[in-house]
Amino acid sequence: MILWWIGDVVLLAVLLPVVVYLLRGVLAAAKSIVPSVQEIATVAAAGSKDLDAAALLVTTQDQVAKTVAGVANYGGSLDVILDDAS
Amino acid sequence: MTPILAFAAAGAVTILAVALIVAALVFYLVSVIVQLRKIVAGLDVTIAGVGGIVQKSAPVNDIVTAINEQLDAGVDLLEGLLVKKAGMTDAVGLVDGLYAGAGAIGFRNFPESSAVKAPRIGEVYTRGTLTLARLGREAPIAAASPDGPVLRNVEGGSLAARALYPEIRQTGPEKLSRSPVIGTDAPVQYEQRDDIGAPRKRLPSRS
Numbered sequence: 420m421i422l423w424w425i426g427d428v429v430l431l432a433v434l435l436p437v438v439v440y441l442l443r444g445v446l447a448a449a450k451s452i453v454p455s456v457q458e459i460a461t462v463a464a465a466g467s468k469d470l471d472a473a474a475l476l477v478t479t480q481d482q483v484a485k486t487v488a489g490v491a492n493y494g495g496s497l498d499v500i501l502d503d504a505s
Numbered sequence: 506m507t508p509i510l511a512f513a514a515a516g517a518v519t520i521l522a523v524a525l526i527v528a529a530l531v532f533y534l535v536s537v538i539v540q541l542r543k544i545v546a547g548l549d550v551t552i553a554g555v556g557g558i559v560q561k562s563a564p565v566n567d568i569v570t571a572i573n574e575q576l577d578a579g580v581d582l583l584e585g586l587l588v589k590k591a592g593m594t595d596a597v598g599l600v601d602g603l604y605a606g607a608g609a610i611g612f613r614n615f616p617e618s619s620a621v622k623a624p625r626i627g628e629v630y631t632r633g634t635l636t637l638a639r640l641g642r643e644a645p646i647a648a649a650s651p652d653g654p655v656l657r658n659v660e661g662g663s664l665a666a667r668a669l670y671p672e673i674r675q676t677g678p679e680k681l682s683r684s685p686v687i688g689t690d691a692p693v694q695y696e697q698r699d700d701i702g703a704p705r706k707r708l709p710s711r712s
Contacts, residue, residue, distance in 0.1 A: 420508075423515040430522035438526055442533030449540035456547030463554025470561035476568040483572050487579040494586045504592030 584612045593617070598624035 587596045593615065601608025601623035611619030686692060 420511055420515065423512075423519070427515060427518040427522055430519065430526070435522065435526050435529065439529050439533070442529060442537075446533050446536050446540065449537050449544070453540055453543045453547065456544050456551065460547045460550035460554060463551045463558065465554075467554045467557030467561065470558055473561045473565050476565060476572075480568050480572050480575075483575050487575045490579050491582055494582050497590070498586060501590045503589055504595070 581614055584614050588612065588615060588618075594621055594624060597621045 587599070591599060597608045597611065597618055600612075602625070608621070608623030609619065611617075611621070
């Protein structure tokens with residue numbers, strides 16, 4: 420009978436506070452993750468939006484190709500028109 | 506206290522303690538579940554954003570590589586043409602005259618160009634004159650002296666550039682046409698209007 424009462428005291432005075440302490444720690448850790456995840460989500464969305472202009476690189480590539488082709492034609496003409504230095 | 510009541514009291518306390526522990530477990534575990542659901546929702550948004558980044562940036566590497574290859578070809582072409590037509594020394598001087606300090610770097614496809622001492626072309630000629638002078642005797646700027654020396658003296662002064670222009674003043678002619686004379690002693694006087702400086706005529710009033 421005495422042992423039973425001792426067990427009750429241990430349950431209330433030791434086990435319950437330990438359980439509460441550990442669960443509070445888990446909850447605090449979980450709560451601390453939420454703002455970080457939300458900030459990461461915001462940054463990822465902004466980064467994705469910043470890359471919307473990446474599709475224009477195709478146009479840039481086309482324009483560069485045309486420009487280089489024009490320069491090549493111009494250089495070829497100059498090569499014919501002008502005398503060499505030596 | 507009878508033994509039966511003592512057992513019942515001890516059992517009740519035990520049940521109460523277990524109930525409190527279970528209640529604490531339920532409360533905190535439910536709270537953790539709520540927080541984890543928020544984390545999952547945030548990660549879903551993050552994954553969507555990262556997926557967009559991956560999808561949009563996938564072709565960038567190939568496109569930028571292709572652009573660089575095309576630009577490299579253009580640079581090779583222009584460097585080769587410049588060196589071929591102007592010569593290594595003048596080409597370095599031209600580049601250095603347009604972009605100060607670039608002559609020391611030299612041309613990419615001509616490693617020996619970095620050792621060439623760039624003539625100070627930019628201080629002798631303006632960029633336009635320099636560009637035209639590069640064209641040689643066929644340039645309009647050299648039309649007046651097609652048989653003269655080509656271009657300019659790099660080490661000399663700017664007077665060499667004057668010879669490329671039509672003759673006006675650069676050779677010091679004895680007499681040039683005079684500038685027009687203005688003032689009261691000018692040989693050409695214009696008729697003066699009477700109304701200038703006179704009081705303005707007053708119109709009759711309507712009333």
